[in-house]
Amino acid sequence: MLLVISSATEAVSLALLDLSDAVLAERHELIGRGHAERLVQMIAEMLRASGERPTAILADCGPGSFTGIRVGLAAANGLSIGWGVPVSGVSALALLAAGAPAGRDAAEVAVAMVGGHGELFVQSFARMPFRALDEPRSLPPEMAVALPQPLVVGNAAEQLVAARGFGEALPAHPRAADARLLPPAFRALPVRPLYVRAPDAKPGRVA
């Protein structure tokens, strides 16, 4: 029984997967803000309804909202300690790529997420077999337009496709249940935030 937690964007997305990755329960809400208030309450409600106790946890490490990432990992770590079960990480970009509808006959998909300071978090994936074609990056829009894949998924997909002038945008937020579509290696990241951007503060301002 795997509990999947994603709170790296405006969405709080939860799923309970059984050992064969069938979806036993799911919650997916666009809440905007207030993850610290809502997330654990939503987990409690989902578990109460299903009557199950997870034997492992998978947590979305980002990239995305720095605060959302930390809230998700704090919840995952706390539950892991309390239940005495293992926790591992998954990337928000991989969740989005895996969730792009399989019916599209594109062999590759680009993921574009809202980043900080007007930048976009981007990464490209091949779909069959599923693999990453490059590293997660934070790019200004004028550089992100160089992504060649016509199919773009994510909460910045429409922005990127509009700026680039070609391709198809699939607006989406990471969905926890899509973890079932990912190969095992993508579900075994260390439980560390994928910030991709450094903090804004610069050293050296001493009076």
Add this chain to the structure above:
Amino acid sequence: MLILGLESSCDETAAAVVAGDRRVLSHKLAGQEADHAPFGGVVPEIAARAHGEQLPGLVRGALAEAGVTLADVDAVAATAGPGLIGGVMVGLVTAKALALSAGKPLITVNHLEGHAYSPRLVEPGLAFPYLLLLVSGGHCQLLEVRGVGRFRRLATTIDDAVGEAFDKTAKILGLGFPGGPAVERAAATGDPFAVPLPRPLLGTQEPHFSFAGLKSAVLRARDAGTHSVPDIAASFQQAAVECLVDRTERALARAVDVTALVVAGGVAANRRVRSALEAVATARAVPFVAPPGWLCTDNAAMIAWAGVERLREGLTDSLDAPARARWPLDPDAEPARGAGVKA
């Protein structure tokens, strides 16, 4: 009764297990001084990142050192504000998850409330109501602590907190970060009356504190180049102590039924501050209580102890409890001019 407490509201990440009979079974703490030192102050995003990295290991360590499991504790308490919101969220959400997974109550604690009750963790005889001078990098208040969750704010700062003035003075004098201990060390060899510095609001009718002018005067004294660093540090410390003493004397004269004068918060670790306040209490024949230094600076034992105090009153919280950047202990206090910004 056993409470696990978490603290993450500024630049200390901490977890502790405290018993209802005042035994501190464990208290684990990870400072972030090295992370923030290049910036000369606490950077919120860097603090939030460090809290997230440190807290799970500290929780495990606190439980192991206490020789208990989460199943043995009666509740999980965490600071829910006031403070740097990114860090507060990390601690609060971790506590919520721990509480949910173990089927234990969650107790949200006001960080200032943690400081306010901390003297009762070491002084079994300390009864409500007492007069509390709460002095730290973020806060400077005089409060009547009348009971659990019952506070009357008598005074606050209209600009900077006194600990902030210590930090800024250390920065101006190039003494490093955190500034409180650095200024105290430098002051030890200086002349406290060598540099004429202002004592803002000293002797005034309004009850409040002010330290911005003192901080600016330190900057001018440094730029004048006529005084040594130890003399400026000692003179600053002297001025700050006189301000604290004056305001505390004023409050103590008006608080008729208090059982003791208590000082808490990071600045309460300063030996000059402690001895001067002790003299104030002695002059008024009131007992003086100051927690040991480790309990004055931010820590999780005081949060766990506040959890003990609250659980005894049946005060627990739901899993959707908010993290609060601002959270005054006495919401009914009259706004002070310029203030309201400090919790």
